[in-house]
Amino acid sequence: MKKFLIPILSLIICTTVIWKWTFGFNDFTIFSYTLTKAGKIPREFPKINLVDQNGKVFNIENKQKYILINFVYLNCPNVCHKVNNKLEEIYHLIDTNIVPSQLEFVTVSFDVKNDNIERIEKYRSYFGNNIDGWTFALPYQVNEKDFQQFLKSIGIWAYKMPESNVINHSIYLFLISPENKIIKTFDPARETNAFIIEQIEQCLKEK
Amino acid sequence: MIQIDSTEIKKQKKLALTWAITFLILFPVLITLGLLMRLRQGEITETGPSEFFSYMTLHGLGMAGILFTFAFAALWYLNSTRYVRLNLKFGWFLYFLILIGVVGLLYGTLIGKFGPGWYMLYPLPFKGTFWPAWATKVSVISLIILGVAWLLGILHMIYALAKQYGGLTNLLGWQYLGKKENITEIPSVVLITTISLIPGVFALIIGAAMLIMYLLQSFEPSLAFDPLMMKNMVMFFGHTLVNITMYCAVGWVYALLPEFTHREWKVNKAVVYSWNASFFFILFAYLHHLYMDFVQPTSLQYLGQVVSYSSAIPATGITMFGVIAQVYHAKMKWSIIPLMFLFGMAGWAIGGFAAVVDSTIALNSSLHNTLWVPAHFHTYMLMGVVLFIFGFLFYLFSGKDKEEKDGLGKAGFWIFVLGSYGFLLMFYLGGLNSVPRRYSNYSGLEIDHVRETGAHLAQCAALFVGVLLVGLILMYLSLFCKLIQQKVSTKESNS
Amino acid sequence: MLKRKITLSITLPLIVIAFYLISFYWNEWFCITMPRHQLVQLPSMFFLGIILALCFPKLFINDISWSIATLIFIMASLIFWMLPHSIDYAVINNSFNRLMHINMLLDGFLLVLVFRKIFFELKILFLGMITAMLLASGITLSVFNILLCSSFTIEQQKQTGHSLIIIATAMFVFTAFIFFRTLKQQSKS
Numbered sequence: 042m043k044k045f046l047i048p049i050l051s052l053i054i055c056t057t058v059i060w061k062w063t064f065g066f067n068d069f070t071i072f073s074y075t076l077t078k079a080g081k082i083p084r085e086f087p088k089i090n091l092v093d094q095n096g097k098v099f100n101i102e103n104k105q106k107y108i109l110i111n112f113v114y115l116n117c118p119n120v121c122h123k124v125n126n127k128l129e130e131i132y133h134l135i136d137t138n139i140v141p142s143q144l145e146f147v148t149v150s151f152d153v154k155n156d157n158i159e160r161i162e163k164y165r166s167y168f169g170n171n172i173d174g175w176t177f178a179l180p181y182q183v184n185e186k187d188f189q190q191f192l193k194s195i196g197i198w199a200y201k202m203p204e205s206n207v208i209n210h211s212i213y214l215f216l217i218s219p220e221n222k223i224i225k226t227f228d229p230a231r232e233t234n235a236f237i238i239e240q241i242e243q244c245l246k247e248k
Numbered sequence: 249m250i251q252i253d254s255t256e257i258k259k260q261k262k263l264a265l266t267w268a269i270t271f272l273i274l275f276p277v278l279i280t281l282g283l284l285m286r287l288r289q290g291e292i293t294e295t296g297p298s299e300f301f302s303y304m305t306l307h308g309l310g311m312a313g314i315l316f317t318f319a320f321a322a323l324w325y326l327n328s329t330r331y332v333r334l335n336l337k338f339g340w341f342l343y344f345l346i347l348i349g350v351v352g353l354l355y356g357t358l359i360g361k362f363g364p365g366w367y368m369l370y371p372l373p374f375k376g377t378f379w380p381a382w383a384t385k386v387s388v389i390s391l392i393i394l395g396v397a398w399l400l401g402i403l404h405m406i407y408a409l410a411k412q413y414g415g416l417t418n419l420l421g422w423q424y425l426g427k428k429e430n431i432t433e434i435p436s437v438v439l440i441t442t443i444s445l446i447p448g449v450f451a452l453i454i455g456a457a458m459l460i461m462y463l464l465q466s467f468e469p470s471l472a473f474d475p476l477m478m479k480n481m482v483m484f485f486g487h488t489l490v491n492i493t494m495y496c497a498v499g500w501v502y503a504l505l506p507e508f509t510h511r512e513w514k515v516n517k518a519v520v521y522s523w524n525a526s527f528f529f530i531l532f533a534y535l536h537h538l539y540m541d542f543v544q545p546t547s548l549q550y551l552g553q554v555v556s557y558s559s560a561i562p563a564t565g566i567t568m569f570g571v572i573a574q575v576y577h578a579k580m581k582w583s584i585i586p587l588m589f590l591f592g593m594a595g596w597a598i599g600g601f602a603a604v605v606d607s608t609i610a611l612n613s614s615l616h617n618t619l620w621v622p623a624h625f626h627t628y629m630l631m632g633v634v635l636f637i638f639g640f641l642f643y644l645f646s647g648k649d650k651e652e653k654d655g656l657g658k659a660g661f662w663i664f665v666l667g668s669y670g671f672l673l674m675f676y677l678g679g680l681n682s683v684p685r686r687y688s689n690y691s692g693l694e695i696d697h698v699r700e701t702g703a704h705l706a707q708c709a710a711l712f713v714g715v716l717l718v719g720l721i722l723m724y725l726s727l728f729c730k731l732i733q734q735k736v737s738t739k740e741s742n743s
Numbered sequence: 744m745l746k747r748k749i750t751l752s753i754t755l756p757l758i759v760i761a762f763y764l765i766s767f768y769w770n771e772w773f774c775i776t777m778p779r780h781q782l783v784q785l786p787s788m789f790f791l792g793i794i795l796a797l798c799f800p801k802l803f804i805n806d807i808s809w810s811i812a813t814l815i816f817i818m819a820s821l822i823f824w825m826l827p828h829s830i831d832y833a834v835i836n837n838s839f840n841r842l843m844h845i846n847m848l849l850d851g852f853l854l855v856l857v858f859r860k861i862f863f864e865l866k867i868l869f870l871g872m873i874t875a876m877l878l879a880s881g882i883t884l885s886v887f888n889i890l891l892c893s894s895f896t897i898e899q900q901k902q903t904g905h906s907l908i909i910i911a912t913a914m915f916v917f918t919a920f921i922f923f924r925t926l927k928q929q930s931k932s
Contacts, residue, residue: 044808051812055819063826066467070891071831120890200835200893203775209893230889231470399871403864406926416926449867449922453915456875457882464883473886 072198072211076226079196083222086215087194091149091178094162098181101217107144107245108217111229112197114152115164116206124212127229129168132175135238141174143245149178151192151199152208153185195223216241250331250412257329261644263339264325265731268641270343271318272727274310274350275634276720281307283713289689290706298378300688301363305387308366309353313394315633316489317346319496320401322640323441326500327405331438332412338404345397352390362387365686367486370478374465384466392459399452402445409438416442420527421520436515440499443523444492447530451492455485476543480534487534491559494596494628495526497636498567501589504643505571508586508651509578513570522562529559536607540616549609556607560600568597581651584658584726588639591665595631599624602676617686619705620679623672630668638723645730647737656729660722667716674709678702754798761791766844774834777892777899782906785824788844792851803859810857814869817850817857821873825880827891834894863925870918874911881907 060066068074092098101108111128113121125148132146140146150156161177168175180188192199199210214237216225224244227237281303288295295303328334356362360383364372373384406419413419414432419442423431458481465471506513535552538544571593580586602624605611615621642657643650683690683702690702765773765787773784796802804810823829824843833840858866884904890897 047808048811048815051815055815059819059823059826062823062828068828069467070827071893074828198893200831202894202896207896209890209896396868396872399868400864403867407863407929410926410929415929416923419926449871450919453871453875453918456872457878457911460875460879461882464879468887470889471883471887473882477882 071200072213075193075198075211076196076213079194082226083218083224086217086221086223087191089183089188089191090181091147092158092181094158094165094177096158099176099178101147102221104145105219106141107219107241108147109144109214109241110147110149110217111212111214112149112151112192112199112210114150114208114210115156115160116152118207120212124214124229125168127234128175128214131234131237132172134234135241139242139245144174144241146175147178148175149180151180151188151197151210153180153183153188155206196226216244218244250333252329252333256333256336259336260325260328260334260339263336263343264321264644266343267318267321267325268644270347271314271321271637272641272724274314276717278307278310278314279713279717279720281310283710283717285688286706286710286713289687289702290710291689291691291703292707292710295688297688298361298363301365302357302361302379303363304686305363305365305368306353306357309357309391310350311629312366312486312490312493313350313353315629315637316398316493316496318637319493319633320398320405320445322500322637323437323496324401324405325644326437326503327409327441330503331435332405332408334405334408338400342397342401345400346394349390349394349397352386352393356383356387356390359383360386367482368462369482370462370473370475371465373462374469381466385463388459388462388466392456392463395452395456395459399449399456402448402452406442406445406449409442413438420524421515422524424515424517424520434515436502436513436519437499439515439519439523440495440502443527444495444499447488447527448492450531451485451488454481455489458482458485476538476541479538479541480544483534483537484531487537488530490625490629491530491533494633495530495563497592497633497640498563498596500640501571501592501636502567504640505574505586505589508583509574509580511574511578513574518566519570522566526559526563529555529562533559533607536603536612539609539612553607553609557604560604564597564600568593583651584654584661585639585642585646585650587658588635588642588661592632592635592639595635596628599626599628599632602627614682615679617684618679619675619683619685619702621685623675623679626675627672631665631672635665641727642730645727645734647730647734654726654730656722657726660719660724660726662719664716664719664723667712667714667719670712671709671716674705674712678705681705751798754794758791758795758798761787762844762848765791766841770837770840774840774894777830777895777903778906780834780895781825781830781903782910785843785847788847789851792848792853793855794851795848796852796855802856804853804856805860807862810861811865813853813857814861814865817854818869818872818876820846820850821876825876831892831894834892866925867918867922870914870921874914874918877907877914878911881905881909881911 063069064074064077068077086101088100088102090098090100101110109128109131111124113125115121128146128148132140135144150161156179158179161179165172165175165177180191183191189199195215197211197213199208201208212229214227214229215223216227218224225240227240229237284293284295285300285303285307287293288300324334324339328336328339361379362373362383363379364377373388377384410416410419413434417423418432418434419438421434421439458478461473461478465473502513532551532555535544535548536556539549539552571590575586575590602620606615606620606624638661642654646652678701681701682695682698683705684693684698687693687702690699690706693699693702765784770784773779804813824833824847829843833843861869881904884891884907885901886904887900888897891900
């Protein structure tokens with residue numbers, strides 16, 4: 042029996058370390074790890090001032106609506122635009138009685154160095170002129186360090202690759218309730234439009 | 249020749265008996281699952297699809313698993329009591345490791361309803377499933393545990409044999425091909441053990457890679473592997489394992505049949521050439537299961553046919569010839585053991601022929617995905633491997649007189665054979681009537697003839713399974729009596 | 744004895760220098776791309792561990808329980824450092840990166856100590872499982888269209904995957920070579 046004990050103990054210790062490190066074999070990437078580490082939902086959406094494409098300052102809490110929020114940067118070579126295209130599809134597929142009266146879309150750029158109001162306004166126009174209820178925004182009067190902290194606290198991982206302008210980041214969508222709580226997270230790379238819409242509509246019904 | 253003391257033999261026998269009893273418990277359970285499937289296809293019961301496919305998965309994985317495990321355990325017993333010292337503690341360790349794997353698999357399939365079939369064709373275990381994700385994880389991990397145990401066992405046996413017989417070349421019988429007179433003679437079973445098990449090492453490594461990929465996919469559902477590559481991996485692993493199960497079983501026929509015919513069955517050049525040829529053919533024979541995959545390179549499809557034909561001829565031909573030479577005009581008592589071996593050979597030949605038919609591209613286009621496929625592998629498994637195993641079990645459970653009369657056992661045997669061939673015939677007829685395989689029931693088929701034939705044949709097959717089970721019960725009773733007798737005689741000799 | 748001392752006095756400083764160069768001096772360069780980090784820096788540390796162990800030919804792990812426990816540790820370490828989360832964290836956190844280097848060095852070192860006395864069965868099982876793991880990881884990385892490590896690009900991820908498949912194939916051949924060679928050598932024993 043003693044002979045088995047040492048290998049079994051080694052197996053248990055190794056498995057426990059990996060178990061802990063991946064939150065129970067669930068989070069293998071830094072993106073999902075950061076999301077889980079931010080806490081269970083529903084949880085408070087941290088306060089932050091944003092400025093929209095028209096230069097108007099607002100914050101999520103004051104909207105008193107359901108908000109579907111995502112984070113991008115305009116110099117992104119690829120994935121951010123794909124996510125926004127998906128969001129555009131969702132926007133057009135979702136019931137028109139819901140947007141913008143009950144639900145709003147907010148796309149926030151976290152590239153505070155390169156993106157500005159003019160750029161986000163122009164970028165928004167690519168998605169059409171009649172997209173009421175879809176706001177493009179930038180953080181307002183927040184330093185980079187605080188903004189990074191804000192991103193982490195909601196579960197977004199962003200990493201600027203050295204010697205390039207590429208920022209690799211989480212692409213999760215967050216559904217925030219009128220009570221300013223994150224009630225759902227979606228992974229647009231893995232979940233279908235139909236699934237996301239169904240989940241949103243279900244949340245609105247449960248209201 | 250190595251001398252193995254009687255205490256060691258007794259201990260090894262205890263291990264073999266434990267394997268045997270475990271096999272005898274699991275085997276009828278798995279047959280019952282098969283019966284339930286045929287009853288559903290015959291529209292006699294109303295089993296739901298989720299139950300049906302979890303039964304099918306457990307029946308397939310379980311049968312392939314226990315038949316290979318027992319074939320391996322029997323070779324372990326024969327080699328360890330005659331030719332080589334094998335580590336008994338290690339043998340017990342393997343037993344418990346395999347038991348853990350089996351329990352995991354039972355849990356995953358029966359409780360978790362894991363049901364993509366034994367072949368787990370990608371992306372079946374992940375797309376549109378009716379079972380929870382944990383069932384996939386548990387089943388895949390259990391299979392990995394089984395794979396590790398099998399690999400360890402195979403490596404242990406091959407290494408011990410290589411040490412005993414002076415290296416790999418001797419184990420492969422290459423010394424017989426030269427002109428030297430003083431060569432290391434090897435028993436046939438040793439040659440066949442080596443040739444059967446070495447391809448198993450490579451199949452298990454590729455199988456492990458495939459299972460790890462399944463595990464990764466179960467953690468990351470958005471992964472998308474190439475289904476053709478996955479199918480090649482699954483078939484290379486699964487088909488090779490099933491193939492070597494048969495060869496392992498043939499191995500002990502080479503060792504035990506001469507005890508009844510009283511004729512030597514030695515290794516010679518023809519045996520070496522034929523089995524060495526099989527060594528390579530085993531690895532590529534699986535390709536005939538991919539004819540339907542039009543994206544598979546055409547060259548591989550042709551290779552599949554050539555190799556399937558080639559693999560059937562040398563080992564089967566030479567072995568059949570050997571068996572006939574053994575029994576022809578031999579002054580032997582046709583007790584149940586040689587009878588089972590002889591019928592097992594016939595089953596191998598018939599199933600093998602059906603396999604060759606299916607591996608012919610022109611015929612495969614009509615027969616594949618029909619019941620012809622289960623027909624062929626059930627033939628060489630049920631009427632080949634299973635008969636070899638029961639032959640071995642009767643040998644193991646018998647006392648000193650292995651040729652004694654056994655009316656009960658023989659009656660069971662004939663009923664079992666009758667039931668089995670009846671059951672198999674229904675599969676063949678189903679195949680010839682284009683009844684599709686892997687259907688839980690045929691009610692959705694649009695062609696009336698196929699739908700009705702499929703259901704009728706399934707009803708008849710269920711009936712024959714009943715007959716087969718009666719035979720099995722009689723054989724079990726006979727085995728039980730033999731075991732009791734053996735215990736009594738052991739006690740008497742001890743006192 | 745003297746010869747060994749001379750060999751050691753040359754090899755050990757060389758190993759220290761190599762460690763310094765790989766882990767400190769060139770670390771930034773290694774961390775820029777995934778293939779450099781995963782396929783050059785990590786294995787370099789592993790091989791340094793192997794070389795270090797080769798400098799001490801009398802060291803070995805004889806006890807089977809400890810051997811298996813060590814193999815489990817090595818296997819778990821390799822899995823741990825192949826996790827995208829660990830890779831990312833190693834790139835952004837220098838201390839964690841160094842921990843990875845030391846762990847890999849230790850893995851290589853311990854592997855030699857175990858392999859000196861381990862049973863044939865366990866040796867082939869270990870090599871076979873590593874081959875399977877590398878092949879599975881390689882295929883996964885090469886086909887996955889979602890970025891796994893934030894520190895690298897998806898192209899680098901795929902490139903690493905392809906290279907891992909090649910390494911796994913080489914490993915498969917190596918395992919087969921060890922397998923057949925050991926069996927063949929039994930004629931001499």
